[in-house]
Amino acid sequence: MDVDSSHYSFKYMFTLFLKEIKPQTVVSILFMGFIEIFI
Structure with missing residues (x-):
């Protein structure tokens, strides 16, 4: 529940x-965000 609300x-x-x-x-x-995620 905590994770879901923080995601929202x-x-x-x-x-x-x-x-x-x-x-x-x-x-x-x-x-830039995608680059940081995938590299």
């Missing part, structure tokens, strides 16, 4: 974050 709050914060900044910045951040 993360998704909520991430959605707000996406709304706050420019799409191009979002794409570059996501791309």
